Amino acid sequence: xxxxxxxxxxxxxxxxxxxxxxxxxxxxxxxxxxxxxxxxxxxxxxxxxxxxxxxxxxxxxxxxxxxxxxxxxxxxxxxxxxxxxxxxxxxxxxxxxxxxxxxxxxxxxxxxxxxxxxxxxxxxxxxxxxxxxxxxxxxxxxxxxxxxxxxxxxxxxxxxxxxxxxxxxxxxxxxxxxxxxxxxxxxxxxxxxxxxxxxxxxxxxxxxxxxxxxxxxx
Numbered sequence: 004x005x006x007x008x009x010x011x012x013x014x015x016x017x018x019x020x021x022x023x024x025x026x027x028x029x030x031x032x033x034x035x036x037x038x039x040x041x042x043x044x045x046x047x048x049x050x051x052x053x054x055x056x057x058x059x060x061x062x063x064x065x066x067x068x069x070x071x072x073x074x075x076x077x078x079x080x081x082x083x084x085x086x087x088x089x090x091x092x093x094x095x096x097x098x099x100x101x102x103x104x105x106x107x108x109x110x111x112x113x114x115x116x117x118x119x120x121x122x123x124x125x126x127x128x129x130x131x132x133x134x135x136x137x138x139x140x141x142x143x144x145x146x147x148x149x150x151x152x153x154x155x156x157x158x159x160x161x162x163x164x165x166x167x168x169x170x171x172x173x174x175x176x177x178x179x180x181x182x183x184x185x186x187x188x189x190x191x192x193x194x195x196x197x198x199x200x201x202x203x204x205x206x207x208x209x210x211x212x213x214x215x216x217x218x219x220x221x
Contacts, residue, residue, distance in 0.1 A: 067141040070126035078140025078148050085152045086196050096190040097159035100203045103145035104182045104215040113178050121175050132166050156189035156220055163218045182216035
């Protein structure tokens with residue numbers, strides 16, 4: 004486009020007879036202006052491209068590739084942030100550890116591809132049935148962690164019980180019905196992040212031992 008404009012400009016100025024004395028007086032500044040403008044536009048485009056690539060890399064580093072949920076590192080970062088905020092402000096904080104029941108049986112019976120599809124569907128279902136202030140991340144395998152800021156234990160249990168029922172009533176392609184077990188814990192005085200998660204995890208395994216497909220809190 005710059006070359007076309009320059010050619011048009013030169014043609015016009017010469018036809019009009021203005022450039023017969025000092026053509027370079029006009030052409031050189033015009034050419035410099037075009038080149039400078041093109042270079043500036045290119046730099047802006049390069050900067051935008053680099054920012055977009057940086058954004059995508061950050062998303063890849065914080066996202067579980069199978070489910071699209073925040074990965075373990077990202078959900079732990081969020082938990083650390085909310086833990087410190089709850090300690091500072093004296094507000095409640097609850098966490099839940101969710102495990103897909105009989106996942107090994109699903110993989111062994113229907114294959115790992117089917118198992119992956121169930122995990123993706125479950126992840127999407129969990130995310131859709133949480134509140135806007137909650138965050139869920141894939142912790143590993145068939146295990147998910149939900150962080151519920153400003154949420155006391157009784158409310159967190161209600162949120163998880165509602166989720167458990169939704170999962171139980173949903174048909175998961177290609178295998179049919181599945182269930183989840185959930186352990187819930189609220190931040191206590193003297194807790195650190197590890198204690199909080201350990202108590203939720205302990206309640207999860209108690210739920211497993213007591214027959215699965217249930218929510219236990221402590």
